[in-house]
Every structure is written in C-alpha cells, then in structure tokens.
Amino acid sequence: MTKEAIFTPxxxxxxxxxxxxxxxxxxxxxxxKAVDLPEPTTATPxxxxxxxxxxxxxxxxxxxxxxxxxxxxQMYQKGKFGGFxxxxxxxxxVSTGTTAALKDDDDIITAYRDHGxxxxxxxxxxxxxxxxxxxxxxxxxxxxxxMHFANVEEHYWGGYGIVGxxxxxxxxxxxxxxxxxxxxxxxxxMGDGAVDQGALHETMNMAQLWKLxxxxxxxxxxxxxxxxxxxHSTGELWERALGYGMKHRVVNGxxxxxxxxxxxxxxxxxxxxxxxxxxxxxxxxxxxxxMSDPQKYRDKDEMEEFQSLDPIERLKTxxxxxxxxxxxxxxxxYEKVEEEVMDAIEFADxxxxxxxxxxxxxxxxxxxxxxxx
Amino acid sequence: xxxxxxxxxLRQAIDEEMARDENVFIMGEEVSEYNGAYKVxxxxxxxxGFKRVIDTPIAELGFAxxxxxxxxxxLRPIIEFMTFNFAVLAADQIINHASKAKYMLGGQVSVPIVxxxxxxSAGQLGATHSVAYESMYAHFPGIKVINxxxxxxxxxxxxxxxxxxxxxxxxxxxxxxxxxxxxxxxPEHLIPIGKAAVKREGSDVTLVTHGKIYHTVxxxxxxxxxxxxxxxxxxxxxxxxxxxxxxxxSIKKTHRCVVVDEAHPFAGTAAExxxxxxxxxxxxxxxxxxxxxxxxxxxxxSKSLFDAWFPSVKDVVDGAKQVLYKS
Numbered sequence: 001m002t003k004e005a006i007f008t009p010x011x012x013x014x015x016x017x018x019x020x021x022x023x024x025x026x027x028x029x030x031x032x033k034a035v036d037l038p039e040p041t042t043a044t045p046x047x048x049x050x051x052x053x054x055x056x057x058x059x060x061x062x063x064x065x066x067x068x069x070x071x072x073x074q075m076y077q078k079g080k081f082g083g084f085x086x087x088x089x090x091x092x093x094v095s096t097g098t099t100a101a102l103k104d105d106d107d108i109i110t111a112y113r114d115h116g117x118x119x120x121x122x123x124x125x126x127x128x129x130x131x132x133x134x135x136x137x138x139x140x141x142x143x144x145x146x147m148h149f150a151n152v153e154e155h156y157w158g159g160y161g162i163v164g165x166x167x168x169x170x171x172x173x174x175x176x177x178x179x180x181x182x183x184x185x186x187x188x189x190m191g192d193g194a195v196d197q198g199a200l201h202e203t204m205n206m207a208q209l210w211k212l213x214x215x216x217x218x219x220x221x222x223x224x225x226x227x228x229x230x231x232h233s234t235g236e237l238w239e240r241a242l243g244y245g246m247k248h249r250v251v252n253g254x255x256x257x258x259x260x261x262x263x264x265x266x267x268x269x270x271x272x273x274x275x276x277x278x279x280x281x282x283x284x285x286x287x288x289x290x291m292s293d294p295q296k297y298r299d300k301d302e303m304e305e306f307q308s309l310d311p312i313e314r315l316k317t318x319x320x321x322x323x324x325x326x327x328x329x330x331x332x333x334y335e336k337v338e339e340e341v342m343d344a345i346e347f348a349d350x351x352x353x354x355x356x357x358x359x360x361x362x363x364x365x366x367x368x369x370x371x372x373x
Numbered sequence: 374x375x376x377x378x379x380x381x382x383l384r385q386a387i388d389e390e391m392a393r394d395e396n397v398f399i400m401g402e403e404v405s406e407y408n409g410a411y412k413v414x415x416x417x418x419x420x421x422g423f424k425r426v427i428d429t430p431i432a433e434l435g436f437a438x439x440x441x442x443x444x445x446x447x448l449r450p451i452i453e454f455m456t457f458n459f460a461v462l463a464a465d466q467i468i469n470h471a472s473k474a475k476y477m478l479g480g481q482v483s484v485p486i487v488x489x490x491x492x493x494s495a496g497q498l499g500a501t502h503s504v505a506y507e508s509m510y511a512h513f514p515g516i517k518v519i520n521x522x523x524x525x526x527x528x529x530x531x532x533x534x535x536x537x538x539x540x541x542x543x544x545x546x547x548x549x550x551x552x553x554x555x556x557x558x559x560p561e562h563l564i565p566i567g568k569a570a571v572k573r574e575g576s577d578v579t580l581v582t583h584g585k586i587y588h589t590v591x592x593x594x595x596x597x598x599x600x601x602x603x604x605x606x607x608x609x610x611x612x613x614x615x616x617x618x619x620x621x622x623s624i625k626k627t628h629r630c631v632v633v634d635e636a637h638p639f640a641g642t643a644a645e646x647x648x649x650x651x652x653x654x655x656x657x658x659x660x661x662x663x664x665x666x667x668x669x670x671x672x673x674x675s676k677s678l679f680d681a682w683f684p685s686v687k688d689v690v691d692g693a694k695q696v697l698y699k700s
Contacts, residue, residue: 107446141479152481157445162469168435169470172442179398179424179448199465202435209430362480363515365538370567370614371514 034222034302035229035282037309040255041262045318048261050100052324056333058100058256059319062092062312063337065116068125069287071341072115072132076291080349081133083145084161088116090286093311094219095120097259098187102267107155107177109170110189113219113285114159117189118149121156125344135351142354143362155184163224164190164197167216171203174214178274185270186214187263193224195237207276208244215266215277219253221285226297241278253283254309257318284309375558380413380550382524383489386531387414387451389560391421394449397535398425400436401453401490410455411491411550437463437488441471444486451535454490457506457544463488471540472515485538489531492520492544493585493635494672497679503672505636507584508645510542511613517541517566518613522587524554526610529564537566546585567614571623575603578693579623579630581646583609586635586684593633593689604693612642620646621654628659629696633689638666660696665689 041048045055069087076085088095095116098108110117118128123139131138132146140148140158150158157173160166170188177184194200195218207214224232241248249266252258259281266277284306288295319325363369377385391397398421399414405428408415418426429436433454440450454460460467471484494503511518519534519541521527527545534541572587573594582590587608594604605623609616624630630650634643643664650662665684673679694700 109442139479140477140481143479144477148477150478150481152478157482158474158478160470162465165438165465165469168438168466169442169445169474171435172439172444173446174442175439176443176446176448179443199434199438202430202432203439205430205432206435206439362476365475365483365485372613372615 034284034298034306035220037254037282038250038252040252041258043257043261045257045322048257048264050257050260054100055315055319055324058096059312059315060333060337061096061120062256062315063333064125064340065092065095065119066312067337067341068119068128068344069115071345072129073287073291075129075132075345084112085132085146085291086113086289087285087287088113090306090310091219091221091253091283092116093256093259094189094253094281094283097256098263101260101263102185102187105155106184106267107157107173107186108189109157109166109173109186110159111163111166111191111194112147112159112161113191114147114149117156117159118151122151122154123149123156125340126347129341129344129348130351133348133351134353135348136354136358137347137351141358141362164194164199166190167194167197167199168203170214170216171207171212174207174212175210178211178213183271184213185267186212187217188214189217189219191224192218192220192222192229192237193232194218195233195240201240204240204244204246204276204278208246211274212276213270213274215270215279217279217281220280220282223285223289223297225289226293226295228297236280238278238280244278246276246278248278248280251279251281253281254306254311254314256311256315374555376553377524377556378550379524379527379545379552379554380411382528382554382556383413383531383545384415384417385556385558386528386535388417388420390532390535391417391425393560396447397449397451398427399451399453400427400429400440402429402431402455404428404453409453411547413550414453433459433463434466437466438470440486441466441474441484444471444484445474445482449485449535451487451489454488456502456547457490457492458502458504460488460490460506467510467516467540467542468513472513475539476515483538484540487531487534487541487543489534489543490545491547493546494683495547497674497676498672499674500671505584505667507542507544507612508636508641511615511642515540516613517611519543519566519611520584521545521610522549522584522608524552525556526564526570526608528556529562530566530610533563533566536563541566544584549585564610567611567616569607569609569611569616569619571605571619572608573604573606575605576626577602577604577629578696579605579607579620579627580633580689580693581607581609581620581630582633583612583642584635586633589684589686590633590689592686593693596686596690597693602693602697602699609642615645615649617646617649617653620650621657624650624654624657628657630658630662631665631689631692631696632662633665633684633692635684636666637669638664639669641666660698663692663695665692
C-alpha cells in the first residue's frame with residue numbers, strides 16, 4: 001500500500017488490497033485501525049480522588065446510556081418513532097468521565113450523537129425516550145427529536161444537527177461566560193467529521209485570540225459517517241491545535257478513568273488561565289452512523305477488537321477487582337437500569353403527542369407573534 | 374428632533390442601548406479601532422472599551438455563530454456585517470441556528486441578536502457586492518427583517534431590534550449612511566417592528582417600497598405629480614413581519630398598485646405583496662399589480678450596464694402609468 005496515493009484505502013478495503021486473504025485470515029496493521037488508542041491512565045481511582053460511590057454512579061450511568069439506546073433501537077425498529085437515530089453506544093466513557101470531572105454549571109454542547117450527553121446532564125430516561133417518540137413530555141417537547149436533546153437549565157445546551165455548526169455556538173457560550181466573569185468552562189464536543197469544517201477553525205482562531213475558557217473536544221470514533229478518519233482528514237486530528245498555538249491532548253476514550261483524569265486536569269487549567277484546549281478523545285462507535293447504515297466500510301474483526309475494550313466492561317472489572325462491588329451488586333445495577341428504561345418506554349408510549357396548537361409555540365419569545373400566512 | 378445622518382442615527386441607537394443594558398455589545402469587522410467601515414460605530418470604542426466594541430477576524434461564519442451562542446447564554450449581541458453580501462458565509466448560523474435553536478429545543482433558549490449592515494447594491498461594486506437579501510432571509514420562520522429608508526425610522530427600529538428577544542436582521546445601505554433626516558432624540562422613542570408607514574399621501578396609485586430604493590420612488594412620485602397623478606407611498610420599513618394592513622388600506626383608496634423592490638424578481642418581496650393583494654384585495658384592484666425590480670441578471674460593473682440594470686425613476690413612473698392605463 002502506498003501512502004502517496006490520493007485515495008489511500010484503509011480499514012477493510014486496505015486490508016484486502018495490501019494482503020490478499022491468507023488462509024482465510026486478513027492481515028492488519030496499526031495504520032489500518034480506525035483509531036489508535038493511547039495508553040490508558042495508570043492512576044488508580046483512589047489516586048484520582050474517586051470514591052466507590054462515584055465509581056458506582058459512573059458505572060450505572062454508562063449502563064443506562066447503553067441500555068437506553070439498545071432499547072431505543074428496538075423501539076425504532078418496531079416503528080414506535082421515525083426520523084434519525086444516531087447511537088452513541090461504545091462512546092459512553094466520554095460523556096460519563098467528562099460530566100464526572102466537570103462542575104455542574106460548566107457548559108456542554110455537542111452534535112447530533114447526543115442521547116448519552118442528555119442522560120448524563122439531567123435529561124431523565126423518561127424525557128429522553130419521550131423526545132425520541134415525539135411526545136409532548138420529551139425534553140424538547142417533541143420538537144427536536146433524537147438530534148436535539150437538551151437541558152439548558154443544567155447547562156447542557158443541546159445536540160445540533162449541522163456538522164460543525166454548533167462549534168461557534170460553543171465559542172459564544174464561552175464568550176458570554178468570560179464577558180460576565182462567570183467561572184464556567186465550556187466543553188464543545190464534536191465528531192471527527194467536524195474537524196474538517198471551517199466553522200471549527202474560525203472558532204479556534206478567535207478562542208485562542210480572545211482567550212476564551214473553552215475546550216474543543218473531538219470524539220474521534222474512527223468514522224465520519226462511513227468515511228474513515230484517515231481518509232477524510234490529513235495528519236493527526238490533534239495536530240490542528242498546532243497552527244493556533246493551542247494546548248492539546250490525546251485521550252483514551254474507551255477508559256472512563258482516563259477521560260476523567262484528563263478532563264479534570266484540563267478544566268482546572270482552563271479555569272486558571274482562561275486559555276482554550278483542543279482535545280482528541282479516541283473512541284469507537286459500535287453501531288452504524290444512523291439506522292440506515294449497512295456498515296460496509298469496516299469489518300467484524302475491527303468491531304470485535306474494540307468491543308473487547310468495552311468501557312463498561314472495563315469499569316466493571318475495576319469495580320470487581322478492587323472489591324468495590326460484588327457481582328450481585330453489579331447485577332442489581334443492570335436490573336435497576338433495565339427497569340428504568342422499560343419504565344421510560346412505557347412513559348413515552350403513554351404520553352400524549354403535542355397539541356396541534358404547539359406547532360406555533362416556541363418560534364418567538366413574544367406572547368403574540370406574527371406568522372406570515 | 375435633530376437632523377442627523379443615517380449613520381449617526383444608527384450610532385445613537387446603538388449608543389443608547391449599550392448605555393441602557395450592559396449585556397449589549399457590538400462585534401464585527403473593523404467596528405472598533407477603525408471606527409467602522411462606514412463609521413457607524415465611530416467613537417463607541419472610547420465610550421465602551423474593547424470588551425464591548427469588538428473587532429473580529431474576517432470570519433463571518435465564526436463570529437456570527439459566536440454571537441448566536443453568546444445570545445443563548447444571556448448577552449444581546451449586535452453583529453455588524455460589512456455587507457450582507459458577506460453574511461452569506463454566515464448563513465448557516467443565521468438560518469440553521471439563530472432562527473431555529475429556540476424551536477428545536479422546545480423553547481429552552483432564546484436568541485436575542487441583531488445582525489446588521491448594508492444590503493443590496495451601492496453603485497458599481499460588481500456582482501458579488503450588490504445583492505439584496507431581504508426576501509431570502511424573510512423566507513425563513515423565526516427571523517424578523519427590517520429595511521429602513523430614512524434616519525428617523527432607522528434609529529427607532531434599530532432600538533426595537535436590539536430590545537427584541539429573538540433574531541432580527543437589520544439592513545442598511547452604503548449609499549444611505551450620509552443621508553440626513555429628522556431623528557427623535559428621546560431614548561425611549563421606539564418604532565415597532567412590522568409596521569409600514571404612509572410616507573406620501575395620494576389617491577391615484579399606491580407605490581409600495583422599502584429600503585434605499587424608496588428614494589427613487591419619492592422622485593418618481595414627484596414626476597407623476599407633474600402629470601397630475603398623485604401617488605401614495607407606503608414604506609414597508611420591515612419586510613417581515615409584512616404589514617399588509619397598511620398596504621391594503623391604501624389600495625382601498627387608490628385601487629392601483631406598483632411594488633418597487635430593489636431585488637431580483639423571482640420569489641421576492643414584490644412577488645409576495647402581489648400575491649397577497651390578489652388574495653386579500655382582489656375586488657379592490659382596478660388593474661393587475663405591477664412590479665418594478667432588478668432584472669434576473671447579476672449586477673454588472675460597467676456604468677452603462679449598471680444604469681440599465683438598476684430600476685430608474687422612469688421605470689417607476691412607467692409602472693404607475695401602466696396600472697393607470699395611461700402608458
């Protein structure tokens with residue numbers, strides 16, 4: 001395989017081109033991996049200041065995010081709702097480690113793979129599922145759907161559907177925090193696909209220039225829809241920081257403790273210096289881009305390799321090894337989460353659809369706005 | 374009342390609103406140290422400092438979006454575009470984010486922001502610096518679009534725009550900044566958004582217009598008067614909301630209408646006014662509505678071609694005579 005080729009094949013295609021099947025087994029190399037995970041932190045939970053209770057909460061949160069989406073997928077397939085459904089499964093360590101590390105009034109904004117982010121920031125399973133179902137009881141009153149989970153009261157500003165479009169909004173949240181002298185860190189998450197958008201680069205330039213208290217965080221899950229990161233973006237993603245002289249870091253996103261440690265340190269640094277960071281958190285999405293993705297761009301081996309590094313299983317092992325939880329306690333968490341999710345489905349199912357009058361609500365702030373007819 | 378230039382009226386509005394509310398700030402290319410590309414913001418840096426009068430890089434998408442995010446998080450930004458022709462680069466932020474965030478999050482946020490700057494043509498500036506964008510933005514729900522033609526309206530409407538709790542586009546003209554007019558100096562004098570004004574009374578024909586080309590229409594009305602034709606001029610002032618009540622009240626008097634719109638013809642403001650008149654005032658019309666617009670052609674540079682491109686006083690006079698069956 002030549003690196004000079006304009007369209008360098010990677011992943012499955014590369015493996016097939018570079019090494020014809022030998023004894024039915026394909027050769028792989030680091031270069032062909034969707035993402036190269038950096039080493040996870042060696043710090044113990046105790047060293048990170050994480051107590052048993054917090055770890056159990058983080059574990060439960062990850063299980064909830066996973067189970068919520070597995071069930072949501074089933075409900076989608078059953079025809080309970082339509083539209084888009086982009087699943088976060090595999091990436092739960094990022095949302096969980098981040099919110100555990102941040103203060104409650106630090107601001108979070110993200111793109112459309114946003115269910116996990118809602119669930120870690122105060123959107124209940126009920127409100128989340130109801131939003132997917134398009135019900136009036138949803139977190140965004142059924143007006144946003146899967147891509148627009150939000151809980152602004154708890155500083156989660158929502159998911160946004162235009163790739164890169166929300167990045168300047170993140171810059172604006174940080175700008176306002178600095179303007180009002182509020183001690184808040186803005187964390188602006190995006191997928192690896194957004195790294196190629198001009199909106200990111202315009203915002204990074206101004207953030208560095210104006211010393212905005214913000215972190216631009218890429219959840220590099222290996223694919224922008226179906227295009228491998230190495231096929232859509234030149235060099236390493238974190239290198240984008242260099243042109244702006246911005247602080248940067250690469251983090252293992254399959255390990256919640258690594259995410260927690262990194263986010264804790266960087267958030268403290270932003271609070272101290274009011275200078276932005278550019279962060280590449282490497283992770284992996286187990287499901288397709290959306291529900292209509294046949295996933296021909298990657299093979300089973302790759303999936304299995306990352307699933308063997310599953311962030312939930314990893315934390316479970318820590319909990320069991322450190323005797324912070326018994327298998328029975330773990331099982332109880334799974335049962336509790338299952339009940340919570342099933343209750344959410346029942347709630348969503350039984351909730352009313354929005355009244356037709358709601359069609360004209362929330363367009364404007366004024367009580368009697370004019371609509372063109 | 375004071376006689377002020379258009380730019381001075383805008384500056385007074387911005388100054389008064391920044392003094393009134395510390396969450397109001399202005400951001401854009403050259404607004405601060407340079408004192409504004411068209412001197413609208415002259416002197417504001419001295420009064421309010423770099424924190425509230427902010428020079429940006431030439432990055433319309435980025436700074437428009439930072440404005441939207443800041444508005445969501447409690448501030449009231451005024452985003453100056455050097456021209457709305459450059460705002461096309463920021464259209465994603467205006468159309469997809471400013472106008473939609475409130476709705477798609479079920480009302481959890483508001484976006485109290487003003488995007489302002491010159492719009493449409495200003496002489497021989499070539500094809501990419503001469504476009505009138507008001508009907509394009511007016512197409513999208515959640516956006517108010519203001520197109521004043523005189524300094525007094527500009528001040529009162531800009532103040533309303535800054536105090537509005539949602540997204541407002543405020544469109545000016547490079548060729549109007551030096552124009553003088555009476556301006557109310559009462560800091561609490563606001564002009565409501567979405568209210569047209571009858572600027573000249575007449576009983577023979579209604580000329581509906583907005584923005585800079587209003588001044589062409591005034592000249593045409595004076596020409597028509599020489600022929601004994603008294604035109605009524607309705608200045609829309611805001612394209613959205615569109616005040617058809619005032620237009621229809623005038624049609625009930627004149628029964629004839631010409632819409633003069635400095636934009637291309639397809640799906641423009643003139644087309645919209647024409648449709649609404651046939652729907653809501655069909656029986657009042659004694660002649661089909663005529664529109665005077667730019668042709669369906671990009672702005673040329675050459676003086677002779679530009680003059681052929683831009684609607685003239687004669688075009689408006691001819692339009693009026695056409696609806697009066699006097700052509």
